[in-house]
Amino acid sequence: MVKKKVLTPEELLQAGKEALQSWILSENTPENNRLDVVIQTAEIKNCVRALVNAKWGYLSAITALDSPEYTLVEGSNDKVIVPDKGNVELLYHFCNGAAIITMRMKLPYANAAIDSICEVIPSATLYEREASELLGVDFIGTPSTEHLLLPDEWPVNVYPLRKSFTGLEKQNKVEEK
Amino acid sequence: METNHVPEKFIVSIGPQHPALKEPGHFEFTVDGEVVTNATARLGFVHRGMEKGTEGRNYVQDLYLMERVCGICSHVHAMAFALGVEKLAGVQAPPRAQAIRELIAELERIHSHLLWLGVAAHEGGFDTLFMFSWRDRETVMDLLELISGNRVNYSANVLGGVKIDINEKQKDAMHKGMDFLEERTEHYMKVVTEDETFLGRTRNIGLMTKDQAELLGAVGPTSRASGVPHDVRVDSPYAGYADFPVKLITEPAGDLEARFVVRINELFESYRLVREIIDHLPEGELTVRVPRRIPEGETVSRVEAPRGELFYFMKSNGTDKPDRVKVRTPSLCNWASVLTLAVGHKLADMPMILAGIDPCFSCNDRMVTINRGNDSQVWSWEDLRKYGIDYYK
16 A cells, blocks of 8 residues: 655645635735635635545634724723624634644624535534524524524523623613613 | 424434533434434533633633633643643743643543543443443542642643642652553453443444544544544644654544544553653753733644544733633534434434543433424433343343
């Protein structure tokens, strides 16, 4: 049996980049063995399929980051969150040996929707459910939207991992006003 | 009220109560006769909002918080967090600290694998093996207590190193402990690969091919038992693993038996590593200074927990508190794979298949409801376990 040549992380990243080439808007190397690529939200399924077809690693995690818009309070240096303005950034991390490719895209609060990738990777359903209930991302076509982590009686449209969330009681009080 | 059940199908609902073991989870299996046709999960009964919790605490407080994510693999969580913060701060813990981190991680793996061996044996109706393996596990628990003062949250890590050192007396105790455990583990290997009744429950059950394991993103011993050559300790060495490398262990078969064999072989590898580390422990300092405010940046910190790859994504914003800490535990990956794989298997095999991935949101001893049209029966997990054992009598 011919032993397969072991690729270095740099070669792996290069191969992954080639598979994604046509969708990359910009790229960045935040640290060793990592490649971050920004892609268009609508292309996520194509990109994931390209990596899966190229047998490039596996989906290790989907991270969602909240970046709200801040504004300065007049006469001071304190920042406050502008309600309903900002975006959620999704990071799809694929790992292959020591190499990690992260596909990133920003979704504005007003239209925080993205195609589900469960058609390509069925096991992504748990990651999608997590991001959807904790940060309010709508995964179009995801097989289950039932609560995975939050209690059944959790209020709708309240997303605990958004920066604007500071606790349920306070949130309810604001609503009552 | 009309029921929308397809007539000949039952839904077996498992969980979330479970008086006998660790953590709660809820699963629903749709069965057609004896065969499972669909499986879904509902987790979160012990969701404590830790990721959000990290954003309001400083890095030192977060280290203690993250150590408490899991009660079995507490050290790997603290280690992953500390390694991530060190990367963001641009510092590196000294070699002695890194070796001690690896040493404790391997001792933790030993206790975790022995714990799993007992649980899995119990699910298969082999309580003698369960009692023996848990008795022997006390050896490694005592060693962890001897070096850290604790049995569960060893609290060995600080940002920039470790806070415990290893002395000669402790080294002797560890050598003795490893010798004893190695002898016992040889016996266990014989049992799980030769005992006919046990093999009846494990051989060719819960098959996962290499391609499935890769596509579904299974990690750790679960994927290595399907021949996937992934181990973060080998692929991307962290802490002391570059100086004290570990041998990659895989099995091609992909069934439950292979998951036993992989974990037991990993035990032997861990015994070897523990001996090697204590015999060649580098001299030097235990800590380096880490600034209180961590410069802005993003990092990924991956470590190999006993159950597989543990993934931390961390974002800092220049203050003394993180902007975001995302934790993806190995059990989550393996749940996803087991839910897909459950389809087509017998209901009687579910206890063993679920236990086979070594779930951390443990899935043992809970309530089971069987719905059959308007008729519904309530089982406990114990009933399902007995059902499985009787089925194979």
